[in-house]
Amino acid sequence: MAAYTETDVLVIGAGAGGGAVSKRLSDAGIKVVCLEQGDWVHAMEHPHMYDGWELERKRSWSFEPNVRRFPEDYPVTGNTTPYTFTGVGGSTLHYAAAWPRFKPVDFRKGTEHGVEGTIDWPISYEELEPFYAINDAEIGVARRTGDPGNPARPEGWGPASRGGKVGHKMGSGFDKLGWHWWPADNAILTRAKDARLACNDCGFCLAGCPRHSIASTDVSYWPAALRNGVDLRVNARVEQINAKGGRATGATYIDRVTGQHHEVRAGIVVVAANSIGTPRLLLMSAQNGHPDGLANSNGLVGTHLMYHSWSFVDFWFDEPLEGFKGPEPAVLYSQEFYDSDPSRGFVNGFSLQVGTSLGAATSALGTNTGNTAPWGAGHRRFFDDHFGRHALVYVQGEDLPVRTNRVTLDPEVKDSSGLPAPHVHYELHENDRRLVEWGQQRAREAADAAGGVIDTTTTGIGGIDAPPPGWHIMGTCRMGNTPEDSVTNKWNQTWDLPNLFITDASSLTTGAAVNPTSTLQAVAVRAAEYIKRRHRDIASQTTTPSNAEAPAL
Amino acid sequence: MTELSVTPRDAKPPIGGWLPGIRLSGAQTAVLDAAADELIPGGGGFPAPSEVDVISFIARYVTPSGLEPKWFPFLGEDDFRARLDGLGQEFADAASARRVTVLEGLERDEPEFFTRLRDVVYHAYYSRPEVIRAINRLPAGRDYRNTPQPYGYSDVMDDWDDELLSRVRGTYIRTEDVRRVAIPADLPMCSARQAREAGEN
Numbered sequence: 001m002a003a004y005t006e007t008d009v010l011v012i013g014a015g016a017g018g019g020a021v022s023k024r025l026s027d028a029g030i031k032v033v034c035l036e037q038g039d040w041v042h043a044m045e046h047p048h049m050y051d052g053w054e055l056e057r058k059r060s061w062s063f064e065p066n067v068r069r070f071p072e073d074y075p076v077t078g079n080t081t082p083y084t085f086t087g088v089g090g091s092t093l094h095y096a097a098a099w100p101r102f103k104p105v106d107f108r109k110g111t112e113h114g115v116e117g118t119i120d121w122p123i124s125y126e127e128l129e130p131f132y133a134i135n136d137a138e139i140g141v142a143r144r145t146g147d148p149g150n151p152a153r154p155e156g157w158g159p160a161s162r163g164g165k166v167g168h169k170m171g172s173g174f175d176k177l178g179w180h181w182w183p184a185d186n187a188i189l190t191r192a193k194d195a196r197l198a199c200n201d202c203g204f205c206l207a208g209c210p211r212h213s214i215a216s217t218d219v220s221y222w223p224a225a226l227r228n229g230v231d232l233r234v235n236a237r238v239e240q241i242n243a244k245g246g247r248a249t250g251a252t253y254i255d256r257v258t259g260q261h262h263e264v265r266a267g268i269v270v271v272a273a274n275s276i277g278t279p280r281l282l283l284m285s286a287q288n289g290h291p292d293g294l295a296n297s298n299g300l301v302g303t304h305l306m307y308h309s310w311s312f313v314d315f316w317f318d319e320p321l322e323g324f325k326g327p328e329p330a331v332l333y334s335q336e337f338y339d340s341d342p343s344r345g346f347v348n349g350f351s352l353q354v355g356t357s358l359g360a361a362t363s364a365l366g367t368n369t370g371n372t373a374p375w376g377a378g379h380r381r382f383f384d385d386h387f388g389r390h391a392l393v394y395v396q397g398e399d400l401p402v403r404t405n406r407v408t409l410d411p412e413v414k415d416s417s418g419l420p421a422p423h424v425h426y427e428l429h430e431n432d433r434r435l436v437e438w439g440q441q442r443a444r445e446a447a448d449a450a451g452g453v454i455d456t457t458t459t460g461i462g463g464i465d466a467p468p469p470g471w472h473i474m475g476t477c478r479m480g481n482t483p484e485d486s487v488t489n490k491w492n493q494t495w496d497l498p499n500l501f502i503t504d505a506s507s508l509t510t511g512a513a514v515n516p517t518s519t520l521q522a523v524a525v526r527a528a529e530y531i532k533r534r535h536r537d538i539a540s541q542t543t544t545p546s547n548a549e550a551p552a553l
Numbered sequence: 554m555t556e557l558s559v560t561p562r563d564a565k566p567p568i569g570g571w572l573p574g575i576r577l578s579g580a581q582t583a584v585l586d587a588a589a590d591e592l593i594p595g596g597g598g599f600p601a602p603s604e605v606d607v608i609s610f611i612a613r614y615v616t617p618s619g620l621e622p623k624w625f626p627f628l629g630e631d632d633f634r635a636r637l638d639g640l641g642q643e644f645a646d647a648a649s650a651r652r653v654t655v656l657e658g659l660e661r662d663e664p665e666f667f668t669r670l671r672d673v674v675y676h677a678y679y680s681r682p683e684v685i686r687a688i689n690r691l692p693a694g695r696d697y698r699n700t701p702q703p704y705g706y707s708d709v710m711d712d713w714d715d716e717l718l719s720r721v722r723g724t725y726i727r728t729e730d731v732r733r734v735a736i737p738a739d740l741p742m743c744s745a746r747q748a749r750e751a752g753e754n
Binding site: 045047048049050051052053054055056058059060062067068069070071103104105107108111112113115124125126144146147148149150151160162163164165167168171172175178180181182183199200201202203204210211319320321322324325326335336338339340341342345346347359360361363364365373375376377379380381384387388389430431 | 568
C-alpha cells in the first residue's frame with residue numbers, strides 16, 4: 001500500500017469555496033480529495049428546539065472560535081474578533097446567508113479612487129455574472145427580481161423571504177425618504193429543494209439551520225459532490241502544502257482522530273481555508289525555495305485584510321413589529337448611499353441592511369447593542385416596552401484594503417495539534433471611520449422616517465471604537481493584475497506556483513459593501529470551471545501566465 | 554464496534570446543558586429563588602421566577618464540579634454553591650428591600666459574578682412556558698413560541714406590500730461609466746492622492 005494518496009485535485013477546506021470547487025470538478029469526472037479539519041454537524045446539534053436556544057448562541061454556537069474553544073477550531077490572536085466556524089460547510093454553517101451581489105463599480109475601485117491598497121479587480125462584473133447565476137441555482141436563492149438599484153438578476157429558486165412587520169415598517173421609512181430599498185436576496189430556501197426543507201420563518205438563522213433551508217455547503221454542495229465520488233476526509237488538519245520545482249505537489253495532514261500524519265499528492269492544489277486560514281497555511285508552508293511561505297515571494301500573503309466597517313443600530317418603536325419572526329440578518333437593504341461621493345468626506349459607500357431581533361431573553365439582555373433591561377423594579381416596564389417592537393439597521397461599509405491590516409503567524413500560541421495560531425492585526429482606516437459614522441446618521445434618519453422611535457442604541461463605530469468584528473473576512477490573498485500587486489492572477493492561480501489555486505474570500509480584491517459569500521462562491525465556481533477546462537494547460541505550466549497570456553476559458 | 558471519537562467528553566458543551574443538572578440543597582435553592590425574584594419581580598401579568606422553576610434550567614447550565622467552567626454562563630458548581638451559601642438563609646428570609654441592597658452590593662463589588670448570575674436568570678426566566686404565555690398577552694408577543702422550531706412562524710408571517718415596492722427607485726453605475734472621483738483633501742494616509750499630486754508636479 002502506498003504511503004500516500006494520489007489524486008487529480010486536492011482541495012483544502014470544505015466550506016463555501018472548497019465545497020463549490022469540489023462539486024464542480026467532480027461533476028466533470030475529475031478525481032478530488034478534500035481535507036477538512038472539522039467534522040459534520042448533525043441537525044440535532046442545532047439549538048432551535050431546546051429551551052436554552054438563546055443561551056446556546058453564546059455557548060455551543062458562539063460566533064467566536066476563541067469562545068467556543070472546540071478542538072477542531074484554531075485559536076486566533078491579535079486585536080480583533082474573528083467570526084469563523086470549523087466543519088463540513090465551514091463558516092457557512094454559521095452565516096447570515098444574505099446573498100447580495102457586488103455591483104459593477106465594485107470591480108473598478110482602483111480606477112474610481114485607488115485609495116490605500118485599492119486596485120481594480122482583474123475581472124469585471126460581466127465576466128463574473130454567469131458564475132453568480134450558476135451558483136445561485138446550485139444553492140437555491142430566494143429572490144424578488146426587479147431591484148432597480150442593481151443589474152438584472154435571474155429568477156430565484158423561490159420568492160424572496162417574507163418581510164413581516166419589520167420589513168413593512170422600515171420599507172415605509174425608506175419609501176418616505178425616497179431612498180432606494182429592496183427585499184434581500186437570501187441563500188435560504190423558500191421552496192423545498194432536494195432533501196432540504198423550505199424555511200418556516202423561525203427567526204433564528206445565526207446558529208445554523210436544522211431544516212437545511214440555509215445553504216451551508218454541507219447541504220447545498222456536498223451531497224452532490226459525495227455522490228460524484230469526492231473523497232472528503234474530515235478531521236484532517238493540513239500542516240503543510242508541499243512544493244517542488246516551482247509547483248505544488250500536495251499536502252501533508254494530521255488525522256485528528258488517530259494523530260497519524262498522511263500525505264496526499266495532487267496535480268493541482270486548491271486552498272479554500274478562508275481569509276485567516278489560507279494565509280496561515282501558506283505561511284506555515286515555508287520550505288526550501290519558499291523561505292517566507294508559499295506564494296509569498298512578494299510578501300503579500302496575509303495583507304490587505306478587510307472586514308467591512310460596521311455599525312449596528314437598534315431601534316425600538318411604539319408598535320408591535322414581531323421581530324422574532326422571519327430571516328434574522330437580512331430582511332431588506334437600502335443602497336441609496338452605495339456609491340462614492342467625496343463631498344461626504346470619504347470614498348466608497350455602504351448598504352443599510354435591516355435585520356430582526358431574536359427572542360425574549362435576547363431582548364431582555366440588550367438585543368444587539370447592550371441595551372439591557374434593568375433588574376429590579378424597572379424590569380417589567382422596560383421589557384414590555386421593548387420586546388417585539390424592535391428593528392435592527394446595520395451600516396455595512398466598504399473598508400479599504402490596507403497593507404498593514406494583515407494575518408501573520410503567532411510565534412507562541414499553537415492549536416490543539418501544535419500548529420501555529422494565526423495573529424490578526426486590523427485598524428479601521430480614517431476613511432472608513434468617517435463612512436460608518438455618516439452611515440449611522442442615515443440609519444437614524446430612516447428609522448425616524450418610519451416613525452415612532454421610542455429608544456435607540458448603537459455599537460458606535462466599529463464596536464465602540466474597537467476594530468470591527470470579523471463577520472466578513474476578506475482579501476488576504478487577493479487576485480489582481482500583476483505579480484507585484486496581488487497573490488493570484490485572474491484565474492486564482494498563485495503567481496509563484498501555477499498549479500496552486502486560492503478560492504475563498506481571501507481572493508477578493510476589494511470587499512464592496514455587501515455580504516461576500518455569493519461573490520466568493522461565484523469566484524470559486526469560475527476558478528473550478530477554469531481548472532475543469534484547462535487542466536492540461538495548467539499541468540504543463542512552469543510559470544503562472546499573466547492575465548493577458550493565460551489561456552481563456 | 555470501536556468508537557473513534559475525536560472529541561473527549563468535556564471538549565464541547567453538551568447542547569441543552571449538562572444532565573441531570575447540579576442538585577442544589579434546599580437552602581441554596583431558597584437563596585437562588587430569592588435572588589431571581591428580586592432580579593425579575595413578578596407582577597403585571599408575569600409570574601415570579603420562583604413560581605416557574607428557573608432552578609432546573611440554571612442547574613443544567615452550571616458547569617458540574619470537576620470540569621472547567623469555560624463556556625457561558627461561566628459558572629462552576631463549586632464556586633456557585635459557595636456563593637449561594639455565602640448569601641445564606643439570612644438573604645432568603647430577608648425583606649425585599651434588604652435583598653435588593655445586598656444584590657446592589659454584589660453588583661458593585663463583584664460585577665463579573667453578578668452579571669453571570671443576572672444573565673443566566675434572565676435566560677432561565679424567559680425560557681419558561683408560563684412566561685411565554687404571559688408574553689403572549691402582550692400586543693407585540695401574541696404569536697411568540699417557546700422555541701423557533703419545529704413550528705416557525707410562516708403561519709403568522711406578513712408578506713411584502715406590492716404597492717410599496719412598486720414605488721422603489723434606484724440606479725447603479727455601469728462598468729463603462731466608472732469615473733475617477735476627487736479624493737477628499739483632508740483624508741489622511743491618502744497614498745493615491747499623494748501619488749497623483751506627485752505625478753502632477
